[in-house]
Amino acid sequence: MDIADCYRLLQLTSRANIEDLKASYRRLARQWHPDTNPGDQLAHEKFIQVTEAYKTLQKIVPPAPNNSTVPASVPSRATAKPRSAPSVKVSTQSTKPSSPPPPQQPQRQARPQAATSRPRATVSKQPTPQPKPATSTRKSSLSPADIKLKVDSYKQLQELIQRQRFPRAVALIEALAQRLPQDAEVRQWQAIIYQSWGRQLIRERKLNQARAYLKKALNTDPHNKALWAEIELDFKKIEMAF
Incomplete structure (x- = not known):
């Protein structure tokens, strides 16, 4: 799975930071978790892909700035200056990613968000x-x-x-x-x-x-x-x- 696929799976842009990454992963993990979709093989595979993408992006996304409150996966309508693109790393050295945070157990009465747009x-x-x-x-x-x-x-x-x-x-x-x-x-x-x-x-x-x-x-x-x-x-x- 390449870097571009990881960004697409987690619905992030290249300007995402570590807090954006965690927030998007928690949201998608709850959506595709096997407990939420019992017996759904497609949802199970999607959950695995999202988790693998999260582990990959942990290596490269920058830390969140102190004044960052808007997640990169939700485009803002405010006319703010764009964040700088992530630096190019020619080196192939990698670090061992930390384990992703466990997805929260979804409530039984929660319903998936409907696409209203x-x-x-x-x-x-x-x-x-x-x-x-x-x-x-x-x-x-x-x-x-x-x-x-x-x-x-x-x-x-x-x-x-x-x-x-x-x-x-x-x-x-x-x-x-x-x-x-x-x-x-x-x-x-x-x-x-x-x-x-x-x-x-x-x-x-x-x-x-x-x-x-x-x-x-x-x-x-x-x-x-x-x-x-x-x-x-x-x-x-x-x-x-x-």
Whole structure:
């Protein structure tokens, strides 16, 4: 499970801190816990995936600032300055994650939250996908110059996505893909940029262009099952919007 999948499973953005991570995990663990969904194999698998994603993100998410009160998984309508993107870690050293906090036992009378928002509102609130950091350089055959180019490009992509300057992000990732055509991570980044731009086009009601970029995302990283699942939902939103 890669970093981008972990953020998607826990419904977080790359700006999430450790408190956001814990809050989102507790909420999703209660939702998918086997005690809440007896006999539901799909819910049991979802609970396992959420727990694994939590353990993975514990290694990389930053601590919460003292004045942070708004979780990263719930977009705020206030016009606050965006938090800086997480730093790129080229090193592959890892630390042993601590055990995740046990999910609280849900009350018997509690009911799952109903989705009350309309389809268009749901599209506008979807978190923008983020490319995962460049972490596989230890076994890479890239030259030092190409490794530096890759790390610098990742930082620029994070900044462009946060500013929603998707055309420039597309141009940057396509140039990087031409320079490093055999790099699997770059292909993953390219697919995520295409998907991000496609979602923005859906919000702008440019549905034909959105469909084209979503298809480019699938063609770029065709073996990414998580990407396929998300883009299928994006296609359904396009059909509903017509």
